[in-house]
Amino acid sequence: MEREALRKSLARMRNSKLTAAFHTWYETAFNMKMQQLALRQALGHLIYRHIAAAWNQWKYVVEGLKADKAALAKGLAALTKRKLKMAYNKWYDTAMEMARQSYMLKGAIKRMLLRQLSAAFEKWQFEAAAAAREQFMLGGALKRLMNRQLSAAWEKWQFTAAEMKARRHRAARLLGSGHSAFVYSPRAR
Numbered sequence: 496m497e498r499e500a501l502r503k504s505l506a507r508m509r510n511s512k513l514t515a516a517f518h519t520w521y522e523t524a525f526n527m528k529m530q531q532l533a534l535r536q537a538l539g540h541l542i543y544r545h546i547a548a549a550w551n552q553w554k555y556v557v558e559g560l561k562a563d564k565a566a567l568a569k570g571l572a573a574l575t576k577r578k579l580k581m582a583y584n585k586w587y588d589t590a591m592e593m594a595r596q597s598y599m600l601k602g603a604i605k606r607m608l609l610r611q612l613s614a615a616f617e618k619w620q621f622e623a624a625a626a627a628r629e630q631f632m633l634g635g636a637l638k639r640l641m642n643r644q645l646s647a648a649w650e651k652w653q654f655t656a657a658e659m660k661a662r663r664h665r666a667a668r669l670l671g672s673g674h675s676a677f678v679y680s681p682r683a684r
Contacts, residue, residue, distance in 0.1 A: 540547070
């Protein structure tokens, strides 16, 4: 057992020296890696200083352009809004003036049409009265003419009827009877 204990002790010493050496190596490697990184960054800053300056300049210009663009858009919007407002006001004033003129023109046209309508009605009344007078006068003459023709026809019928009656009478005397077989009817011919 002693031997075993001795062996274990020696192994622990050896392992502790190995562990210490490993830690020393690890710290050294880590420090070297950090120094390399810092060196690379320093070299990168030195090498890329111009690129960084250009980048910063570009950022500055872009930010300035954005500000200029925003100011220009704001100014343009204000100008457009003002012009739109002016155009609307002009349209409104023109529309109101046109409405006023339309109202006035409609009144004048209405008065003119009513005057023309009144004149046309008066002319119609005059013409109707003249036509009625003329028709009355023609009607009287036409009635007298028609009555004369009707009277002449009636007189002719009476004459013809009397003559027919006289013929019948003569014919009955000639035949020797007092009654005639022939009776005159206006429908029979």
